[in-house]
Amino acid sequence: MKLTNLLVIFFLVASLSISQESSFFNNPVICGDMADPSVIRVGDTYYATATSSEWAPFYPVFISKDMVNWEQIGHIFDEQPEWTSNSFWAPELYYHNDTMYCYYTARRKTDNISYIGVASSEGTSLLFKDHGPIVELGTEAIDAFVFDDDGQLYLTWKAYGLDQRPIELLGSRLSADGLRLEGEPFSLLKDDEGIGMEGQHHFKKGDYYYILYSAKSCCGPSSDYDVRVARSKHFRGPYEKYEGNPILSGGEGDYISVGHGTAVETPDGRYFYLSHGYQTGDAFFLGRQPVLHELEMTDNDWVRFKTGKQAVDRQPVPFEGSVQKKVSDFKDDFSGETLKVDWTWNYPFAEIDVTLNDGELILTGRPIAGNEHGTALCLRPQTTHYSYQTKISNINDSFKGLTMYGDNKNLMAIGIKGDRVELKSVREGLETVLFPTIPEEKISYFRIDVERGCFLTFSYSGDGESWTSVNDTPLDAAFLVRWDRVARPGLIHIGEAEVPAVIDYFVLENEKM
Numbered sequence: 283m284k285l286t287n288l289l290v291i292f293f294l295v296a297s298l299s300i301s302q303e304s305s306f307f308n309n310p311v312i313c314g315d316m317a318d319p320s321v322i323r324v325g326d327t328y329y330a331t332a333t334s335s336e337w338a339p340f341y342p343v344f345i346s347k348d349m350v351n352w353e354q355i356g357h358i359f360d361e362q363p364e365w366t367s368n369s370f371w372a373p374e375l376y377y378h379n380d381t382m383y384c385y386y387t388a389r390r391k392t393d394n395i396s397y398i399g400v401a402s403s404e405g406t407s408l409l410f411k412d413h414g415p416i417v418e419l420g421t422e423a424i425d426a427f428v429f430d431d432d433g434q435l436y437l438t439w440k441a442y443g444l445d446q447r448p449i450e451l452l453g454s455r456l457s458a459d460g461l462r463l464e465g466e467p468f469s470l471l472k473d474d475e476g477i478g479m480e481g482q483h484h485f486k487k488g489d490y491y492y493i494l495y496s497a498k499s500c501c502g503p504s505s506d507y508d509v510r511v512a513r514s515k516h517f518r519g520p521y522e523k524y525e526g527n528p529i530l531s532g533g534e535g536d537y538i539s540v541g542h543g544t545a546v547e548t549p550d551g552r553y554f555y556l557s558h559g560y561q562t563g564d565a566f567f568l569g570r571q572p573v574l575h576e577l578e579m580t581d582n583d584w585v586r587f588k589t590g591k592q593a594v595d596r597q598p599v600p601f602e603g604s605v606q607k608k609v610s611d612f613k614d615d616f617s618g619e620t621l622k623v624d625w626t627w628n629y630p631f632a633e634i635d636v637t638l639n640d641g642e643l644i645l646t647g648r649p650i651a652g653n654e655h656g657t658a659l660c661l662r663p664q665t666t667h668y669s670y671q672t673k674i675s676n677i678n679d680s681f682k683g684l685t686m687y688g689d690n691k692n693l694m695a696i697g698i699k700g701d702r703v704e705l706k707s708v709r710e711g712l713e714t715v716l717f718p719t720i721p722e723e724k725i726s727y728f729r730i731d732v733e734r735g736c737f738l739t740f741s742y743s744g745d746g747e748s749w750t751s752v753n754d755t756p757l758d759a760a761f762l763v764r765w766d767r768v769a770r771p772g773l774i775h776i777g778e779a780e781v782p783a784v785i786d787y788f789v790l791e792n793e794k795m
Contacts, residue, residue, distance in 0.1 A: 307350045307574075307606040309536075309595045310559070314662030315569025315768050316342065317500075318372040318425075318481060318542045321349075321556040324382070324406055328546065330556060331358060331384065332572065334370045335767050336689065337660070338362065338629035341373045341386065343408060348604040349546075349554060349574055354623050356408055358384045363399060363412040367391045368630045372481070374544070376428040376460070378435070380405055383460050385426035385437065390415065398426045398439055400461060413461050419452075421445055427544070428456065429484040431491075431517045437463060438470060440480040449473040451482050451495065453518070471495070471512055471521050481542030484517075485553070490583055491517050494555070496541030497528070501570070501766045505560055506533065507541035511585050530557075530575060530587050537573075538562055540593040545577060553577040554600055559593050564666040567735025567760070569768040576600070609664045612790040616643040624661055626770065631690035632657040635779065642675060645682070645775045646782035655708050658687040660772030663735070667793035670771050671729035673746065673786035674698055680777025681706075682785075683728045686738060688762030688769045695774050696728050696740040696752065705740050705752050709761060717752045726786075730771065736760045 312319075316332040323329075328346045334357075341358035358373060366388040373386040382403045389396050398417035401410040417423040417439055425440040435456035443449050451471045455464040471493060473479040481496040490513040498506045508531035512521040532539040543557025555577055558570035565571075574597060576588045589597060599606075614622055616638050627634045632647035634657050647657030674682050674697070681704065683697020691711040697704060703725055705717035717740075727743040737756035741749040762769035771790065775783040 305599055305602070306596055307599050307604070309573040309593075309597060310561070310571035311350055311556075311574045312344060312352045312572040313568065313609050313664035314571060315770075316572050316662070317558045317570035317766070319556050319558055319572045320372075320374045320544045321546045322375045322377050322382075322544075323546050323548070324377050326549075327406070329375055329382075329406070330572065331373045331375055332558070333372055333766075334626070336368060336370075336628065336630050337626040337767075337770075338634075339626070340370045341384065342623075349556070349600050350604050350606050356623055358386070358401060358408075358410050359412070362629065363388065363401075363414070365391055365399065365414050367394060369396060371396070372425045372542070374426045374428065378428075378430070378460055381460070382406060382408070382410075383428070384410060385416070385428060387424040387426070390418070396422050396424050398423050398437075402460065416461065416463060417454075419467065425480045425482065425542075427482050427484060428460070429517070431486070435460065436484075436517065438482060438484065440482070441467075443480070448476070449479045451479060451493070468518060470519055471523075473497075481557075483544045483555075485545060486517075487579060487585075488583060489515055491515070491521075492585055493521060494543075494545065494585070496557075498541075499539075500542065502763070503538075503566065505539040506531075507539035508532070509541050509543070509555075509557065513584070524584055526584070529585065529591060530555075530593055531591060532559060532562075532593050535592050536562060536595045537593040538566065540573060548600065552600070555587070561595075564734040564736075567666065567763070567768055568663055574600075609792055611792055612661060613787070614643075614789075615641055615787045616785070617641045625772075626660055626662070628658045628660075628687065628690065631655075634659070635782075641786075643773075643785040643788075644782050645773060645785060646680075646777075646779045647775065648779050653690045654711075654776075655690050655693060655713070656681070656774050656776030658685055658693070658770075658772055658774050660685070660687050660770035661790060663732070663768070663771055665792040666735040667733055668771075668790060669729060669731040669793075670788065670790040671727060671746075672773060672788045673726050674728070674783060675726065675786045676782075676784040677701065678777075678781040680775055680781040680783060682773075682775050682777075682783030684730050684772070685774035686730065686732075686759050686762060686769050686771055687774065688764055692762050692764070693769075693774070694738060694757070694759055694762070695776075696730065696742065697774065698725055698728075699777075703742050707757075716757075721750075731756075732771070736762070736769075
């Protein structure tokens with residue numbers, strides 16, 4: 283065969299391979315811990331938000347044109363709503379009459395009970411105004427969803443999850459302005475199997491109303507969450523549960539578990555379900571990440587997922603021509619006027635104080651509720667292998683440096699206090715200094731290298747080029763995982779508010795796998 287023919291064949295095969303690859307994407311579509319995602323479409327733009335739990339700002343907001351590549355543009359709330367204390371879970375977006383709504387779960391400050399609040403924003407400005415709680419019923423009301431049944435709005439939610447009775451999905455008529463319940467709540471679906479029921483999504487197709495919902499255990503290493511479906515010819519029921527449930531689950535292959543999502547309709551009438559999933563292996567330490575699967579109807583008017591009952595990474599792109607971008611590194615030289623939207627902080631445990639001044643970050647805070655372990659400013663990890671480093675520009679009696687942070691009683695950190703470099707571990711509130719030293723040279727730079735999501739190597743440097751490793755063997759930080767969230771890398775300050783940390787830069791680099 284002539285060389286020219288061989289070259290033609292080579293380029294044809296290469297072109298076909300590239301074309302095939304560009305026809306698929308890999309879940310998760312948003313990398314990092316972002317549980318209970320909600321997605322809507324307004325025009326040609328998709329909007330998503332998710333649980334922020336014990337991290338502020340509250341409910342991150344992402345936008346996309348293709349549901350595969352997402353960009354964070356802000357948060358629902360930069361300031362904590364007045365009626366709330368903590369546990370910011372399960373926000374649900376809804377667009378109606380040129381207004382964007384967010385129905386969200388948080389604990390009420392007066393009694394620490396989880397209820398549902400509502401906020402609204404004109405158009406797609408994302409300038410949300412909080413209107414306070416809309417559902418205050420029983421010992422818990424969580425996981426709101428809004429459905430428009432031929433012009434009548436309904437709000438549904440999970441009820442009785444903390445009571446000695448079956449969990450139910452309740453509904454109530456919603457006012458036209460989306461801000462008030464009208465009439466008495468009614469029952470839609472009951473957990474008569476004792477396996478849980480939450481994270482519901484309603485839609486109508488043909489003669490039937492459908493409820494997609496999640497069952498079993500949502501969170502942690504033993505999670506077995508899955509997605510189920512029920513249908514009825516009337517919105518108020520009665521609903522028939524599908525005999526083939528669950529219709530989407532983990533347990534083998536790419537995912538430990540999957541669930542709690544919402545579906546969004548494309549302009550051509552297809553439905554895509556954005557839920558969260560724990561990946562298997564080391565990627566578990568990235569938390570509950572948003573994953574996308576396409577729905578389709580069956581010949582007997584049930585619902586299934588196009589790629590089967592098992593959640594899988596590799597999926598056909600929703601729109602031809604979409605090419606998935608790789609996870610990018612993060613760099614902040616603090617030259618902006620405000621913090622980048624990626625940053626989060628431990629609001630239940632410290633009143634944070636950050637100032638950007640001539641390319642430096644001044645970080646401090648005041649402890650809340652007896653917190654002895656400082657103010658953490660962190661990012662959502664997006665890969666299992668990465669390193670992050672910083673330069674500390676001042677010396678005082680506070681501890682300042684880098685952390686891998688679970689919560690105020692579970693963290694690891696390396697930094698400097700006075701002229702002493704310390705590596706410390708806090709486990710269930712008990713602090714242990716693993717490595718103290720007073721170097722001969724001035725130390726300003728600190729680095730943490732992460733392998734397999736939770737194995738940490740700590741280093742320090744005087745010039746940012748020549749590094750001294752503190753531990754020869756990576757330390758296991760798996761204990762930092764909380765029941766509903768995973769640890770985050772970032773900066774930390776421990777000390778009085780009058781003795782802040784002055785930080786020159788922060789860089790997080792993901793290993794190119």
